[in-house]
Amino acid sequence: MNMGQNKIDKLLYHRIHNWLNYYYGKADKCENIHCPKKTDYFTYALIKGKKYEKKRSNFIMLCRSCHAIYDLTKEGMKKKSQKMKGRKFPDKAYDTLRKRLSIKVNQYTRAGKFIASFPSSREAEKQTGVQDSSIALCIKGAYKHAGGFIWKIA
Numbered sequence: 001m002n003m004g005q006n007k008i009d010k011l012l013y014h015r016i017h018n019w020l021n022y023y024y025g026k027a028d029k030c031e032n033i034h035c036p037k038k039t040d041y042f043t044y045a046l047i048k049g050k051k052y053e054k055k056r057s058n059f060i061m062l063c064r065s066c067h068a069i070y071d072l073t074k075e076g077m078k079k080k081s082q083k084m085k086g087r088k089f090p091d092k093a094y095d096t097l098r099k100r101l102s103i104k105v106n107q108y109t110r111a112g113k114f115i116a117s118f119p120s121s122r123e124a125e126k127q128t129g130v131q132d133s134s135i136a137l138c139i140k141g142a143y144k145h146a147g148g149f150i151w152k153i154a
């Protein structure tokens with residue numbers, strides 16, 4: 001039997017979410033420190049760059065509105081705004097939205113020893129000088145280190 005990739009993805013999605021809810025309980029908070037706290041609806045969000053696997057560390061808890069921002073891409077926003085006649089998409093709008101999204105990060109030595117915790121990757125950049133974007137790529141797993149440190153979502 002030939003199942004479409006979409007269907008397989010959906011099955012996997014449900015299986016992983018059921019597993020998360022079963023072992024870790026339902027998502028009950030939003031890990032974005034700038035959360036506008038508009039909703040009581042929380043979900044596990046797959047961390048960008050991670051795979052749908054039975055690994056708690058691949059997910060963060062976000063409310064519905066922060067999840068929407070988290071999943072938003074510049075391209076996606078451009079497409080959406082093009083559909084609305086005559087409205088141009090300002091790059092700023094995306095940056096403003098992203099600024100509202102800050103997820104706590106931990107800094108570790110290359111050997112894996114905990115050093116410090118920061119309220120956001122932007123704050124970590126301010127205090128350590130390691131670029132925000134490099135920290136993000138390290139969290140996503142694209143880089144092993146950033147600025148000589150290992151970074152993880154706290």
Ligand SMILES: [Zn+2]
Nearest residue numbers: 030035063066
């Ligand atoms: Zn939120």
